[in-house]
Amino acid sequence: MIKELLNKKDIDRVLSRIAHEIIEKNKGIENICLVGIQRGGVHIAKRLSAKIAAIEQADMPVGSLDISLYRDDIGMRKEQPVVRRTDIPCDITDKKIILVDDVLFTGRSIRAAMDALMDFGRPAEMQLAVLIDRGHRELPIRADYVGKNIPTAMSENIEAQLEEEGLEDRIILQAKE
Amino acid sequence: MRKTMLIKNGHIVDPSQDIDGIGDIIIEDGKIKEIKLKGQGSKTKGQEMETIDASGLYVFPGLVDMHTHLREPGFEHKETIKTGTLAAVRGGITSVCCMPNTNPVNDNRTVTEFILRKAFDEGSCNVYPIGAITKGQKGEELAEMGMMREEGCVAFSDDGMPIMNGSLMRRALEYSKTFNVPIISHCEDLSLSEGGSMNEGALSTQLGLRGIPYASEDVMVARDIILAELTGGRLHIAHVSTEGSVRLIRQAKERGANITAETCPHYFTVTEDAVKGYNTNAKVNPPLRRQKDVEAVREGLKDGTIDIIATDHAPHHKDEKLLEFDRAPSGISGFETALSLSLMLVHYGVLTMSRLVEKTALHPAKILGIDKGTLKAGSDADIAIADMNKEFKVEQDKFISKGKNTPFEGWKLKGMPVITICKGKVYDCRKLIGG
Amino acid sequence: MKDLIGIKELSKEDINVILDTAASFKDVLKRDIKKVPALRGKTVVNLFFEPSTRTKTSFELAEKRISTDVLNFSVPTSSVVKGESLLDTVRTIEAYGVDFIVIRHSSSGVPHFIARNVKASVINAGDGINEHPTQALLDAFSIVEKKGGLNGLKVAIVGDITHSRVAKSNVYLLSKFGAHIRLVGPPTLIPDMAGYGVEVFYNMEDGLKDVDVIMMLRIQTERQGKGFFPSTLEYFKNWGLDTQRLELADKDAVVMHPGPMNRGIEISSDVADSAQSIILDQVTNGIAVRMAVMYLLGGAKENA
Numbered sequence: 001m002i003k004e005l006l007n008k009k010d011i012d013r014v015l016s017r018i019a020h021e022i023i024e025k026n027k028g029i030e031n032i033c034l035v036g037i038q039r040g041g042v043h044i045a046k047r048l049s050a051k052i053a054a055i056e057q058a059d060m061p062v063g064s065l066d067i068s069l070y071r072d073d074i075g076m077r078k079e080q081p082v083v084r085r086t087d088i089p090c091d092i093t094d095k096k097i098i099l100v101d102d103v104l105f106t107g108r109s110i111r112a113a114m115d116a117l118m119d120f121g122r123p124a125e126m127q128l129a130v131l132i133d134r135g136h137r138e139l140p141i142r143a144d145y146v147g148k149n150i151p152t153a154m155s156e157n158i159e160a161q162l163e164e165e166g167l168e169d170r171i172i173l174q175a176k177e
Numbered sequence: 178m179r180k181t182m183l184i185k186n187g188h189i190v191d192p193s194q195d196i197d198g199i200g201d202i203i204i205e206d207g208k209i210k211e212i213k214l215k216g217q218g219s220k221t222k223g224q225e226m227e228t229i230d231a232s233g234l235y236v237f238p239g240l241v242d243m244h245t246h247l248r249e250p251g252f253e254h255k256e257t258i259k260t261g262t263l264a265a266v267r268g269g270i271t272s273v274c275c276m277p278n279t280n281p282v283n284d285n286r287t288v289t290e291f292i293l294r295k296a297f298d299e300g301s302c303n304v305y306p307i308g309a310i311t312k313g314q315k316g317e318e319l320a321e322m323g324m325m326r327e328e329g330c331v332a333f334s335d336d337g338m339p340i341m342n343g344s345l346m347r348r349a350l351e352y353s354k355t356f357n358v359p360i361i362s363h364c365e366d367l368s369l370s371e372g373g374s375m376n377e378g379a380l381s382t383q384l385g386l387r388g389i390p391y392a393s394e395d396v397m398v399a400r401d402i403i404l405a406e407l408t409g410g411r412l413h414i415a416h417v418s419t420e421g422s423v424r425l426i427r428q429a430k431e432r433g434a435n436i437t438a439e440t441c442p443h444y445f446t447v448t449e450d451a452v453k454g455y456n457t458n459a460k461v462n463p464p465l466r467r468q469k470d471v472e473a474v475r476e477g478l479k480d481g482t483i484d485i486i487a488t489d490h491a492p493h494h495k496d497e498k499l500l501e502f503d504r505a506p507s508g509i510s511g512f513e514t515a516l517s518l519s520l521m522l523v524h525y526g527v528l529t530m531s532r533l534v535e536k537t538a539l540h541p542a543k544i545l546g547i548d549k550g551t552l553k554a555g556s557d558a559d560i561a562i563a564d565m566n567k568e569f570k571v572e573q574d575k576f577i578s579k580g581k582n583t584p585f586e587g588w589k590l591k592g593m594p595v596i597t598i599c600k601g602k603v604y605d606c607r608k609l610i611g612g
Numbered sequence: 613m614k615d616l617i618g619i620k621e622l623s624k625e626d627i628n629v630i631l632d633t634a635a636s637f638k639d640v641l642k643r644d645i646k647k648v649p650a651l652r653g654k655t656v657v658n659l660f661f662e663p664s665t666r667t668k669t670s671f672e673l674a675e676k677r678i679s680t681d682v683l684n685f686s687v688p689t690s691s692v693v694k695g696e697s698l699l700d701t702v703r704t705i706e707a708y709g710v711d712f713i714v715i716r717h718s719s720s721g722v723p724h725f726i727a728r729n730v731k732a733s734v735i736n737a738g739d740g741i742n743e744h745p746t747q748a749l750l751d752a753f754s755i756v757e758k759k760g761g762l763n764g765l766k767v768a769i770v771g772d773i774t775h776s777r778v779a780k781s782n783v784y785l786l787s788k789f790g791a792h793i794r795l796v797g798p799p800t801l802i803p804d805m806a807g808y809g810v811e812v813f814y815n816m817e818d819g820l821k822d823v824d825v826i827m828m829l830r831i832q833t834e835r836q837g838k839g840f841f842p843s844t845l846e847y848f849k850n851w852g853l854d855t856q857r858l859e860l861a862d863k864d865a866v867v868m869h870p871g872p873m874n875r876g877i878e879i880s881s882d883v884a885d886s887a888q889s890i891i892l893d894q895v896t897n898g899i900a901v902r903m904a905v906m907y908l909l910g911g912a913k914e915n916a
Contacts, residue, residue: 066636069648069678069907080911082629083636083904119645379806383620385720385742385780455721499699501719503740 001175005150005158008169011131014147015044018129019051021145026096029060031124033095037113038066038084040102043164044131048100063088065099070112086116093121098144102160104130107141132171134158180227181205182603187231187562189214191238192535193551202236204558207601211554229596229603231562237534239271239302239559239599240516241541241550243332244361244415244439244487246508247273247304250291251280256492256579258292259299260611261512264578265490267609269516269594271559272303272542272549273490276336277314284309284320286328293329302599303559305331305547310349310360314338317345319352326356331545332413334361337462337507341367343400350410359413359437359544364397364422365389365463374503376449376464384452386502389464395421402429405436413544414438416489418463420473427482437544438477439485442518443509443584445474445527451584457498457505459584461491475527478536485540486533488515492580510580514571516563518585520592523565562596569593577611615727615734616905618743619784627749627785633904634753634897640677641900649679651910656712657683657705660737664716666871667737667747670895671714674902683710698722699729706730712906715739733909741775747870748781750901752789754894755825758866762789768819768861769793770851771829771878772801772840778870779829783808794819797851800840816851820860828853828869831878844877854880858888866890 006014026032029052036045042064049062066084074080099113110128117123129145134152150173152158157176161167184202189212191197200214203226242265248256256264258275265273275292277283283292289306296304308330309320315338322333333353339362340346346362353360370393375381377388398414402425405412417423417440426438443461448468451459459465477483491508498505519537522528528536542550549559571588573581594606613626622630640648656675660668668684675682685705696704698717705713712733715723720740727734738744752762759765767786773779773795786793787808794811795802796819802812813819820826833844841847853867867879867889875881884891 069640069650071650074650074652074910078911080908083633083907085636086639115649119648120643377804379804382774382780382803382805383807385740385777387741455724496697499697501698501717501725502721503719 003173004170005132005173006148006171011169011171014131015047016051018145018147019048019055022048022098022129023052023055025144029056029058031094031096032098033061033063033090033092034098034100035063035065035088035117037099037101037109038064039165040160040162041100043162044102045100048129061089065113065116067109067112067116070116072108072112088120091121092117092123094124097123097126098129099126100129102131103158104128104133104143104146105136107137107139110141111139131160132158179205181210183226183228184231184236184560184562185228187234187236189236189552190530190534191552192531192539193553196552197531202552202560204598207558209552209554209556209558212552229562233564234595235530235563235565237530237561237563238538238550238552239561239597240269240537241272241545241547242270242488242490242512242515243274243485243541243545244441245273245275245490245512246278246492247275248492249279249295250288254494254579258295258304260577260579261490261492262296262300262302262304263609264512264576264611266301266597266599266604267577267594267606268512268514269561269563269597269606270302270512271561271597271599272305272547274305274307274331274545276307276334277309278336278338282309282314283307283325283330284312284314286321286324289325289328289330301602301604303549305329305545307332307334307361309333310335310340311345316340316342319349322353322358323356326358330358331547332359332361334363334415336361336363336415339363339365339367339397343404346401347404347408350404350408350412353410354408357411357546359411361413361415362397362401363415364394364401366393366396369393369396373464374460375452376466378449378467380449380452384455386452391419391421391466391470394419394463395425398422398425402426402434402436406434409435412436416441416444416463416487417474417477417483418444418466418470420470423473423477423482427477427480430482437484437540438482439487440474440478440483441487441489442511442515445471445478445522446518447471447584455502456584457500457502458509458582458586460502460505460507461509462507475522478522479527484536485544486515486519486536487541488512490578492578493582494579495581498582508580508582509584510576510578510582512578513576514583514585514590516561517590517593520563520565521590524591558598558601560598561594563592563594565592567591567593567595575610577609613909615723616745616909617723617727617734617736619745619748619781620743622745624788627752627788630749630901630904630908631753631756633908634749634901637903637907638897638900640903641896647677647679650907652679654711654910655681655683655709656714656906657685657708657710659702659705659713659715660686661715661717662738664738667716670898671737671902674899674906677899678903678906680712680906683708698725702726702730706732712909735905735909738777740777741780742777743781743784744777745781746898746902746905747778748785749905750894750898751782751827751868751870752785753897753901754868754890755866757893757897758890759824762786762791765791765825766823766862767791767793767825767827768796768823769827769829770796770816770819770853772831772835773797773829774801774803775832775835776829779827782827783810794823796820798841798847801835816857817860820857823861824865826853826858826861826865826867828867828879830870830872831874833874833877848877852878852880853883855882855886858883858886868894871895
């Protein structure tokens with residue numbers, strides 16, 4: 001049983017709003033760097049940066065971050081997660097970093113992402129933007145920008161299917177097998 | 178009161194008398210009294226004697242294994258005369274010749290006497306010691322062959338320590354003529370095999386193991402044949418493993434050279450592939466070779482180039498085989514699989530049963546000059562009874578031998594010894610289980 | 613996968629995963645903070661039964677940069693001969709509670725033997741004249757970095773192939789990826805490698821013609837006097853790599869060497885230091901590849 005929560009249009013609207021919120025909260029985009037968490041977050045970060053650039057008529061650095069090496073469950077799974085590219089395009093020290101992810105769940109990925117980023121420098125501040133917040137936090141972490149809050153059961157899965165992965169843009173909810 | 182026994186209705190194979198048919202054997206006081214073949218004379222009455230029903234089974238002279246290591250004295254953790262001879266009996270073997278590489282080396286009559294006394298006291302089968310050719314098997318000075326011969330040695334060999342010095346080998350072959358005893362040569366040119374632990378070839382490269390080229394064996398076979406021809410000594414070539422050796426021996430025999438040759442079950446059964454995975458139980462010297470060598474050895478058995486089958490039973494302690502491959506000792510514990518592996522040759526049509534018995538009993542006895550390997554009236558009742566069609570799995574843990582080192586673990590074989598009669602005792606091989 | 617025993621035991625897919633993962637670790641090594649917490653809490657023992665400086669240093673650095681606790685256990689084989697058996701040594705070490713055993717041993721097959729007997733992940737850091745899998749992986753990584761791939765490349769491996777575990781592992785790896793492998797050296801030092809599609813050249817000039825990669829091997833001077841070749845001078849004259857010979861190869865050919873080099877014996881200084889030499893890249897890449905291997909083997913064990 002698959003339930004569609006957001007379609008292509010919804011996603012686009014939500015991202016437009018977040019783009020505006022980021023600009024508003026930071027009073028422009030000076031000193032800002034977007035960092036997407038592999039994999040979904042990377043695509044969202046790129047889309048956000050395009051929207052912000054269109055509004056502000058200026059570019060900002062966009063990076064990607066792989067958190068595999070910072071996870072807290074290494075050695076507990078049989079197969080190690082695939083390590084993807086990390087590309088931080090600027091010196092992050094004294095920058096405002098906006099971490100971007102597709103779905104915020106337990107908060108463990110964000111914890112890992114923060115640790116990973118700290119190894120690159122000492123940012124002035126870190127903010128968090130997510131497309132979906134599905135609750136069930138296991139760490140004291142909250143997002144600064146949320147596309148949509150969706151209450152879920154632990155027995156459910158949320159998946160952000162994105163065009164960049166060769167799929168049709170949509171957010172779906174399904175029961176775990 | 179005379180003790181008589183009857184083996185009834187078995188398929189008797191005794192090439193010494195050209196017997197190959199169903200019949201009965203009567204044993205009296207541990208000696209063969211009479212063989213009655215079916216359709217010849219009156220039926221044997223068995224009411225008043227101990228009777229073994231051998232219907233459907235082969236009955237033949239117990240194996241005479243002229244190449245074994247009993248390890249005693251000196252290496253009792255590997256094997257003792259007691260365990261080794263009982264393991265032999267479980268394998269249908271009734272006489273064994275033990276190589277001199279004990280500690281101390283059997284290079285003098287005192288050690289020979291010790292072995293014979295132990296064998297008399299504790300041995301389940303007949304034991305014939307082989308004396309060292311040179312003192313301490315060092316390849317330097319001849320040992321006292323004459324005195325050892327007198328004490329009971331039936332042949333001489335430095336076995337695993339081949340005599341590299343050609344002149345000394347020549348003298349040994351010459352000197353041995355005094356006593357008309359065979360000189361058994363483990364043919365290996367040590368300079369060619371140095372550092373090697375398996376057959377040399379693509380597989381040794383693949384396993385990263387230093388190889389022993391076939392040339393290491395062939396070169397020495399050639400040398401020793403030439404020396405035998407020069408001297409007229411009796412040369413017996415141990416454990417032939419290569420195509421080249423078979424060819425050299427065949428050519429020499431065609432010339433009429435006074436030589437005999439042996440091989441072992443592993444050389445006509447498995448290839449070097451058994452070493453894969455660094456299986457130290459498949460480490461043996463000479464090493465297991467290629468398929469074409471296995472085939473050449475079988476061909477050599479078939480056409481008579483190779484006279485006998487011996488086990489080269491070389492038991493080792495488990496811990497000694499649990500080592501780095503290149504540091505583990507060579508050797509296969511062979512007593513308890515030899516007859517079954519040999520019977521496979523009959524199944525494959527390589528040998529008839531009668532030819533097999535020649536190679537496992539009659540020929541070795543002749544080479545050694547001992548009164549064994551035959552069921553002629555008056556000879557010792559050393560008898561093996563085998564079930565040709567019994568299938569079973571090789572289980573090293575059930576070996577009586579202390580050496581569990583076999584590359585045949587888990588193999589399914591067809592044909593096994595069921596009863597062995599030796600030194601007046603009857604053993605049920607199926608009930609002999611070690612631990 | 614529990615162990616890295618040899619290239620022979622790996623599939624092409626396994627190797628690709630290792631090389632891809634190594635690329636991410638190479639990025640890590642470019643950062644100011646070169647350490648990641650991936651294997652925090654895991655313990656590695658470097659069990660070296662044979663002296664080694666380079667491989668051991670490379671492993672140790674990789675182990676530290678992936679946050680394992682490192683234990684060094686160097687045993688000269690001679691003292692093992694007298695005392696406890698290899699199995700006892702290894703079981704003792706396992707009882708310390710280690711997760712990885714990096715092993716180098718002068719006997720081929722020892723890593724296989726240990727892997728069968730312990731639960732820890734075993735990484736072969738060189739066994740006898742059998743394999744040196746992490747070296748072949750780092751060599752492949754270095755070639756791919758420069759050439760973009762392995763398929764169809766002409767690779768000459770030059771020197772003592774018989775006694776080189778580096779050469780063997782490289783042959784196994786390159787043959788899986790469709791490279792054209794040439795073994796170049798004196799006939800006394802080229803083993804039977806039937807089944808791996810290698811071409812054998814005793815003549816250095818013929819062997820180097822148009823190749824894309826030249827892998828030089830270290831010549832052990834002890835081989836001289838054992839009949840493998842008469843002198844290092846004659847060896848260099850026939851199979852040494854100098855500028856003139858390098859010109860026979862493709863103009864973009866890269867020169868590799870697993871180190872330590874014998875300058876003037878198998879390779880001339882000007883070649884070793886030339887722009888075509890990627891010998892130092894190999895050293896850096898070695899750390900990334902070893903981190904990748906440890907990371908990938910660091911998953912949960914079935915019987916852990």
